[in-house]
Amino acid sequence: MNPCKQRVARLREQMKNRGLDAYIVPSADPHLSEYLPEHWQARTWLSGFDGSAGTLLVTANFAGLWTDSRYWEQAQAQLKGSDIALMQQGQDGVPDMDDWLCTELQPGMKVGADGFTLSMRLAQDLQSALEGVSVRFSCNETLLDNIWPDRPALPLEAIYEHEAPFVSQSRAEKLQQIRKGMEKLGAQWHLLSSLDDIAWTLNLRGSDVSYNPVFLSYLLIGPEQSELFVDAAKLSPELIEKLATDRISIKPYENIGNALAALKDNEKLLIDPARTTIGICQAAASLKRVEALNPSQLLKSRKTAADIQNVRNAMEADGAALCEFFAWFEQAMANGEAVTEVTIDERINAARARQPHFVCPSFATIAGFNANGAMPHYRATPESHAVIEGNGLLLIDSGGQYLNGTTDITRVVPVGQVSESQKADYTLVLKAMIALSRAVFPVGFPAPLLDPIARMPLWQQGLDFGHGTGHGVGYFLNVHEGPQGISHRGYRNLNTGMQEGMITSNEPGLYRPGQWGIRIENLVCNVSGGETEFGRFLKFETLTLCPIDTRCIATHMLDEAERNWLNQYHEQVRNRLQPLVDGAALQWLLERTRPL
Numbered sequence: 001m002n003p004c005k006q007r008v009a010r011l012r013e014q015m016k017n018r019g020l021d022a023y024i025v026p027s028a029d030p031h032l033s034e035y036l037p038e039h040w041q042a043r044t045w046l047s048g049f050d051g052s053a054g055t056l057l058v059t060a061n062f063a064g065l066w067t068d069s070r071y072w073e074q075a076q077a078q079l080k081g082s083d084i085a086l087m088q089q090g091q092d093g094v095p096d097m098d099d100w101l102c103t104e105l106q107p108g109m110k111v112g113a114d115g116f117t118l119s120m121r122l123a124q125d126l127q128s129a130l131e132g133v134s135v136r137f138s139c140n141e142t143l144l145d146n147i148w149p150d151r152p153a154l155p156l157e158a159i160y161e162h163e164a165p166f167v168s169q170s171r172a173e174k175l176q177q178i179r180k181g182m183e184k185l186g187a188q189w190h191l192l193s194s195l196d197d198i199a200w201t202l203n204l205r206g207s208d209v210s211y212n213p214v215f216l217s218y219l220l221i222g223p224e225q226s227e228l229f230v231d232a233a234k235l236s237p238e239l240i241e242k243l244a245t246d247r248i249s250i251k252p253y254e255n256i257g258n259a260l261a262a263l264k265d266n267e268k269l270l271i272d273p274a275r276t277t278i279g280i281c282q283a284a285a286s287l288k289r290v291e292a293l294n295p296s297q298l299l300k301s302r303k304t305a306a307d308i309q310n311v312r313n314a315m316e317a318d319g320a321a322l323c324e325f326f327a328w329f330e331q332a333m334a335n336g337e338a339v340t341e342v343t344i345d346e347r348i349n350a351a352r353a354r355q356p357h358f359v360c361p362s363f364a365t366i367a368g369f370n371a372n373g374a375m376p377h378y379r380a381t382p383e384s385h386a387v388i389e390g391n392g393l394l395l396i397d398s399g400g401q402y403l404n405g406t407t408d409i410t411r412v413v414p415v416g417q418v419s420e421s422q423k424a425d426y427t428l429v430l431k432a433m434i435a436l437s438r439a440v441f442p443v444g445f446p447a448p449l450l451d452p453i454a455r456m457p458l459w460q461q462g463l464d465f466g467h468g469t470g471h472g473v474g475y476f477l478n479v480h481e482g483p484q485g486i487s488h489r490g491y492r493n494l495n496t497g498m499q500e501g502m503i504t505s506n507e508p509g510l511y512r513p514g515q516w517g518i519r520i521e522n523l524v525c526n527v528s529g530g531e532t533e534f535g536r537f538l539k540f541e542t543l544t545l546c547p548i549d550t551r552c553i554a555t556h557m558l559d560e561a562e563r564n565w566l567n568q569y570h571e572q573v574r575n576r577l578q579p580l581v582d583g584a585a586l587q588w589l590l591e592r593t594r595p596l
Contacts, residue, residue, distance in 0.1 A: 004048045004082040008063055010147040011046065015058070018141060021109040022101060025056040025144075028117040030277055031195045031216065034480055035209050035363075038152035040117070042144050049078045051377060056084070057097055059104075066097050069466035070376040073513065090466075098129045107134035115139030115279030120271070120291075123278035139278050157207035159215050159234045161242070162476060166357075166403045167203050168306035171246045174201050174299070178221060181295030187270035189263060190295075191284070192219040194275040196478045197296040198228075202248070205476065206234065211363045212478045213401055218256040218280075225249065229256040257283035272297070293495050297483050300474070302501035307405075307475050308525055311503065311543060314405030315523075317355040319545035319573065320580040321400075325351040326413070327588035333415065339388045341367040341380035344396060352400045362399035362406050362479040369394050369415070373517030376467055376509065391416035393426070393516045393552070399479055408479050408505055410521035413549050422518075425510050426552040429518045431457040432508035434562050436469065436486075436540070437522070440529045443536040444497040447484040447504070454508045455488070465509040473503045473523055498538055502526045506540070520548060545573045547592035555596060567595040 015023050029040035034052055044050045046058075047065055051074055054067035066087040067075050075086050088094050095103065101111060111130060115123065118139060127137045145151065178201065182190050192198050195214035199205055206215025217230035225247040232240070232250050240250055251259065260283040263269065269287045272294040281289075303311065325348045332339050344367040352358050368378040369386045373395035380386070388394060392415050399408035412426060436454040447470070452459075454469045468487030471480045483495040484502055507521035522544035529537035547570060558566070570593035577589055 002048075002081040002083075004046060004084065007046050007147065008058055008082070008084070011058055011143060012060060014143040014146055015060075015112070018112065018143065019110060020112040020138075020141060021105060022057060022059045022111045023141065023143065024097075024111065024113040024118075025058070026113075026117050027052065027054055028119075028277075030116040030280065031193050032119055032275055032277065033195055033209055033212070033214075034478065035211055037155050037208055037216070039154050042117075042148070045148060047079065047084050048082055049075050049084075051075060055097060057100070062104075064097075064100070073375045074377065074379075098126055101135065102129055102133045105130075105133070105135050108136070110136040110138060112138045112141030112143075114142050114144070115282065116142075116277050118278050120273040120276050120278045120281050124273070140282075154216060154231075155208040156231060156233060157215065158236075159204050159206045159230070159239065161239060162199075162203045162205050162403070166310055166476065168304045169203075171201070171203050171243075171248070174203075174296075175221065175226065175246070177299055178295045179223070181299075182221070182270055185270055185290045185292055186268055187290045188223055188267040190221040190270040191260065191276060191280070192221065192294060192296065193277065193280060194272070194294065196474060196481060197275070197294050197300065200300045200474075200477060201296050202228070202243070204239075207360075211361055211401070213359065213476060214478070216253065218253070220256070220259060227251050227259060229253050229259070256280065260284040260287070263287055293483065298495065298499070300477075301472055301481065301483060302499050303475055303503060303525070304501065308501065308503075311405035311475065311525075314357070314400075314402040314407060315543050315545050316576055316580060317357070317402065318352065318400055318407040318409070319577045320585070321351040321355050322348075322409070322411075322546045323577060323581045323585040323589045324354075326592070327584040329413075330588065331584060333388065341369060341372065341385040341388070342382055344388075344394075345380065345398075348396065348398050355400075355402070357403040359401040359403060359476075362401045362408060366395065366397035366410075368517060370516050371514050373412070374511040374513050374515060375517065376465075376511065376519070388415055391418070393418065393422055393518065395517050395519060397519065397521065401476060403476055406474050406476055406479055407544070408473060408521065408523060409544050409546055410507055410519045411546060411549065412518050412520065412552060414551050418552055420554070422516060423552055423554040424557065425512070425516070426518050427554045427557040428457050428461060428463065429508055429510050429520050430548065430553065430566075431558065431562060433506055433520045433522070434565050436506050436508070437524065437542055438540075438561075438565060440537055440539045441498065442534075443499065443538055445538075446491070447486050447496045447498050448488055448490040448493065450498075451486050451488040454486070454506070458508070458510060463510055465511060467509065469508055470505045470524075473505060475503075498526055500526050500528060500538060503543065506542075542569060542572075545576055547573055547589070549592065550594075550596060553596075558596075563596050570595065 051071040064085040205213040345365040370392040397410040432454045470486030474481045509519035511517040524540035529539035574593040
């Protein structure tokens with residue numbers, strides 16, 4: 001019997017005991033992280049689906065997993081035999097989970113969830129929707145410990161300091177900036193639950209979460225002092241002493257609820273409802289709350305000039321590693337060596353590991369050959385992967401965490417012969433990427449509204465892609481960060497105005513299910529685009545340094561401006577990487593940056 005069937009059956013028993021008619025299991029932890037410690041991977045354990053986004057809903061006679069188009073093929077395969085239905089979120093005719101609950105449940109029924117896995121905003125929206133159809137909602141239902149006997153423990157990895165020359169602002173300076181934001185909002189206290197905000201504020205890093213150098217904790221910032229709720233065993237005595245000099249005391253991780261409950265009722269607590277769980281908010285239910293974006297979100301997104309220079313240096317190291325990798329790959333293919341998608345993952349990480357200041361990958365490498373490349377979040381495993389042979393396109397999306405920056409890059413390279421149809425698709429994606437790279441826009445312009453610039457070359461041919469065009473990127477932090485994001489579906493999102501110093505991905509794509517996938521991705525930084533009588537403007541500086549394979553281009557489809565952009569980009573790549581590589585890597589670089 002499929003183990004997921006048994007697990008869902010045991011969950012239904014717990015639901016019956018608690019008088020629940022439906023139970024929601026999102027992909028989340030108490031910090032609403034994207035990548036989760038194993039302890040909080042309940043949705044994966046129950047369903048078998050291990051994609052990074054998706055929500056499981058279980059009733060007495062139905063189980064469904066809602067996830068978006070990036071994961072449909074993966075989820076279809078991983079849910080097989082579990083009796084869990086794939087609900088293709090965003091597809092015509094597929095209701096959102098909230099709508100499904102409101103339609104399928106009867107008045108008087110009860111929905112449950114663990115409030116420490118639901119954001120305050122999501123929980124409030126869900127409760128409002130359910131109340132409209134007289135369905136009750138309880139977010140105090142922690143059922144999994146009773147059915148998950150070998151649940152992994154919380155991680156205990158050491159916390160370390162992110163130090164000069166890679167840090168341009170001290171803890172004290174960052175806390176002062178945050179307190180200014182608190183003062184403007186009339187709040188005496190501020191709770192930070194989001195792990196990257198805490199790591200950035202305190203100039204600390206950890207290894208509790210795969211790919212993201214963060215650590216499980218809460219930070220309560222007061223008018224003059226702060227309290228870090230974390231397992232003290234993760235901190236050295238020397239680091240605890242250094243934090244104390246900045247008036248930061250260490251408290252047990254599990255004591256955050258008691259600390260919030262002990263605050264004075266006449267003082268105001270600032271929380272970000274999108275980044276704080278309803279579970280932790282219940283501990284502060286008696287307090288006056290100010291609900292607003294964490295001040296650190298915008299501060300963190302605007303990298304300093306020193307940070308950006310460090311990122312440029314990290315990009316040179318990353319580019320040198322990629323030259324080494326691609327030179328090896330082309331030689332291995334020419335020699336007829338056995339190369340698989342798993343081999344690519346291993347080799348590209350090994351090449352990065354030889355570069356200065358490398359720490360770890362910034363996400364799980366996506367290496368997809370032909371049809372596998374059509375799944376935007378495909379992951380090859382030793383049990384299931386393709387051999388790179390024959391003809392087609394190989395998509396590689398990878399990145400690294402360096403002490404001086406975070407990288408994220410996608411390239412598509414030819415294997416054997418490339419068809420005219422593949423070249424046409426590749427060139428349209430390249431045109432889309434170049435169009436956004438050349439954009440100029442006013443300071444504060446909403447990032448989602450830049451999305452059509454990239455999509456237009458594809459839309460004009462009746463084509464599109466299901467994911468966003470760009471996401472914010474951290475500075476030796478999460479590879480996905482906000483508040484900005486380039487996606488026309490996010491036009492209602494607040495606080496997305498583009499500001500100088502923000503780093504964002506530029507990654508349009510095109511996917512032919514069962515055939516091939518194409519995505520070309522660079523990271524770009526908002527820099528000054530000048531000032532006129534109409535205001536101040538921004539433009540993009542391309543940070544990523546790696547050739548874009550011209551063998552896949554239908555050159556007649558590029559206009560003169562696009563050719564010039566590509567040739568100038570390749571000239572920059574060649575000039576900056578040439579001193580860092582030699583031998584086969586240098587020869588590969590020179591060959592792949594020849595002008596069109």
